[in-house]
Amino acid sequence: MWYYVDPHSGVPIYVQLKEQVKKAVASGLLKEGEQLPSVRELALRLTINPNTVYKVYQELEREGIIETARGLGTFVALKKQKDAALQEAALDRALENLMVEAYQLSVDSKTLKEQFLKKLANWKERLRKGDEDNDMGN
Amino acid sequence: MWYYVDPHSGVPIYVQLKEQVKKAVASGLLKEGEQLPSVRELALRLTINPNTVYKVYQELEREGIIETARGLGTFVALKKQKDAALQEAALDRALENLMVEAYQLSVDSKTLKEQFLKKLANWKERLRKGDEDNDMGN
DNA sequence: ATCACTGTACTATATCACTAATACACCCCT
């Protein structure tokens, strides 16, 4: 389906793949309980090593995003509520990174705000519908 | 002044330092034209190798954030306008990352919006004043 | 001219991240 990877991009393969899975889950492309491709199948499709896929799945499991079962497969985990304090701190960090990025790009606060609101609305829309016809992976 | 680094944190020293400088510039802690500590001085203070600091400065120069002059020192560069198309694409990526982060943290869209606006106001405030008494580095 | 400061360049080396190859272990179905 989606997922692609560039071994020469400089950023580690497992990081690329991990980001894509996270994005797919967050955007509703992968729903709770849904099964992910097997380690081998995905490795074959992306022409990478099964261990690389395994590493991705392992890290995502540590982060509570997916769950793996030996002999059965890998599935999107049920979303759990995080600790409030951690949540706040992490969000603050993420927002601060955004501000730094925006500054470096010389984006003025007005367009930053506009684009943010636009993206937020867009995101809520994505989560609402099933989202079959999404163009993420291409 | 600020700047600290943890060799055991897993993330490369030069990445840590680079992020801090970028943040300092973006938040107005370091103003345009201001001189940064010399390669040697900073290396001594952080107990790291001068080459590591040099690498940071070199990469930041490539990104147009600072400028170096042999024999003189290293200075915060004048902010330049980026290409509009690149700017838009990069901002979009940053915003998308933020959305993924927020989803993983189970932050609802309402608080996300609130916190964003709060941070944005805060940031504008930081840039307005000189910002002596900032607690970033601790 | 000399000195004391700046950035820059090379080489060597140790360690660890990343990826790969291969083999092992578990689960379900027939």
Place this chain on the structure above:
DNA sequence: AGGGGTGTATTAGTGATATAGTACAGTGAT
């Protein structure tokens, strides 16, 4: 019991990261 699917473990090779030492090169002041 066996086969074919799953995740998991072990080992190893390659390259990036960081350290260290040493040397070079430009700038401004004395």
